[in-house]
Amino acid sequence: MKQRKTIAVLVGTPDGFFHSKCLSGIIRQAKKLDYNVAVFSAFTLSDDRSKHQIGEENIFNLIKSECIVGTVFVDYSFWADTVRQKVLDMVCEIPGFNMIILDNEGKRGFEGVFANDRVGFSQVVDHLIEEHGFKDIICLTGSDEYPIAHV
Numbered sequence: 001m002k003q004r005k006t007i008a009v010l011v012g013t014p015d016g017f018f019h020s021k022c023l024s025g026i027i028r029q030a031k032k033l034d035y036n037v038a039v040f041s042a043f044t045l046s047d048d049r050s051k052h053q054i055g056e057e058n059i060f061n062l063i064k065s066e067c068i069v070g071t072v073f074v075d076y077s078f079w080a081d082t083v084r085q086k087v088l089d090m091v092c093e094i095p096g097f098n099m100i101i102l103d104n105e106g107k108r109g110f111e112g113v114f115a116n117d118r119v120g121f122s123q124v125v126d127h128l129i130e131e132h133g134f135k136d137i138i139c140l141t142g143s144d145e146y147p148i149a150h151v
Contacts, residue, residue, distance in 0.1 A: 004034055006037070007069065016077065040063060042083075071097070
């Protein structure tokens, strides 16, 4: 019997609205293509280097499994920079590993893909202007180092 291929999804916070929608879409498409999906996450992801935090991060060592043929790395779900870098370092150590980075530009030779938020955001701004008469709108987009903040 042929063994199904497995795609790993590395996500920091899978319970957020955007990230859970992404996971649902990945799983739905994987079913169509007859792939398994393995989701890797931890309960706490912080810059705290406690034994508890380090222990939880060990879940990401499982991505080294031979049955995993590729990975989707949900970049902005890892709000703790130390954890994000550690996971990226782990992946980069695996020879010939395939990965795509969601919602960020490519890093370390991997492809990056952005969600297109322009249409939805434009609709929200149009609604505020047309339906509520707002004329002075201030938008806080996030940290300057994130390319999505410049959209």
